[in-house]
Amino acid sequence: IASWVHLSMILCAFGSVANIFYSFRVMNHGVVPSAILAVGLGLGLALSAIMASTIPTSQTGRFAFAVCATLAMAAMSGGIQTAGYLSHGIGLNWSLFYGFGVPIATEVLLAIDLSVKHLADRARVLDEADGLLELRINESIADALADLDLSTARRHVEREAVSLIRAKTSVAIARMMPDVVQPVDAEAVQIEPRAVVEMNAAAVQNAEIEPKLNAETDWVDQGNTARSNAKAERMAALIDFYADNPNASQADAADHIGRSKATVNSYLRELEDAGRVFVNGHVEVLR
Incomplete structure (x- = not known):
């Protein structure tokens, strides 16, 4: 114009x-x-x-x-x-x-x-x-969220659990000390009360922390399992796609499995390293 x-x-x-x-x-x-x-x-x-x-x-x-x-x-x-x-x-x-x-x-x-x-x-x-x-x-x-490795989250939960254990241990010992330490004769003083305190503190701590730690780490294991299963399903779908369309582009494959071209390229490298496919201008599926 x-x-x-x-x-x-x-x-x-x-x-x-x-x-x-x-x-x-x-x-x-x-x-x-x-x-x-x-x-x-x-x-x-x-x-x-x-x-x-x-x-x-x-x-x-x-x-x-x-x-x-x-x-x-x-x-x-x-x-x-x-x-x-x-x-x-x-x-x-x-x-x-x-x-x-x-x-x-x-x-x-x-x-x-x-x-x-x-x-x-x-x-x-x-x-x-x-x-x-x-x-x-x-x-x-x-794509980054789909391929996120949940092991990082697991390590974070474990670090938080260690900090929680230390805090709970200190609180439990402080709470039990007035009941354990009583005035006694000098001849009756023995080492056993300290051992009892430590054993009781450990028992109380384990009873309080173990269910919480298990609950916090279960979802990490479940997330890793779900992620692995989803990735395996996408890679299987990619193999089936290239078995029928060996000359298809990575863009077509990305549309087929609902991921980006970068993800498809990463999957193909893993499959080629595992001996499942051969990539040379086209993708040949090795049965």
Whole structure:
């Protein structure tokens, strides 16, 4: 559409050239000076408008300068053309309308419209790029969560369990000390009460911590098992897919198993290392 707009500006410029030439001739200018001035002013206005249309409106300073220069030339062109229309006896209002209408409406306003369109097109491209980037990020996050190794979570639970055991042990020993330590004769003091305290503390601690630790680690084992099973199912589906479609692309395989191309590539490397497939431009399933 930009080419058509520029063509419209050039055609209007030729009309302005003819009007300006006639106006100068009416004012008894020579043919050659009239032609030179008409071509210079008419084409200069068109070129200035085209240059203004290529500057984005977001570049406020540059765009404003280009528009001001175009308006100045449009005012000169419009004034000369208005004089020509007045020489034909046309009223002042219509002369002003005809004289300034072509250079301002079809040159300056078209330049502004085209510049705004360029800015809108650029914004649309950026929005599409942002949407595509967000989609790729979401796919990467989904793949990362699907392939997450839950052993890290298990180690975290174990560290928290050790800290909990230490805290519970201290609380249990502090709670039992008043019942165990009693005033006794010096001859009756023995080592057994301390051993009893430690044994009781350990028994209480194990009774409180073991069910919680088992409950916290069971979900990790279940998660690892579920993840392994899901991955095995996807790899089996990938093998079946390539058994029927050895020349299929990784993008087609990714769509088939609902994962990304990077995940499919990782699965193929694992299967090739395990001797299940052979990859060489195509995927050959080894039974």
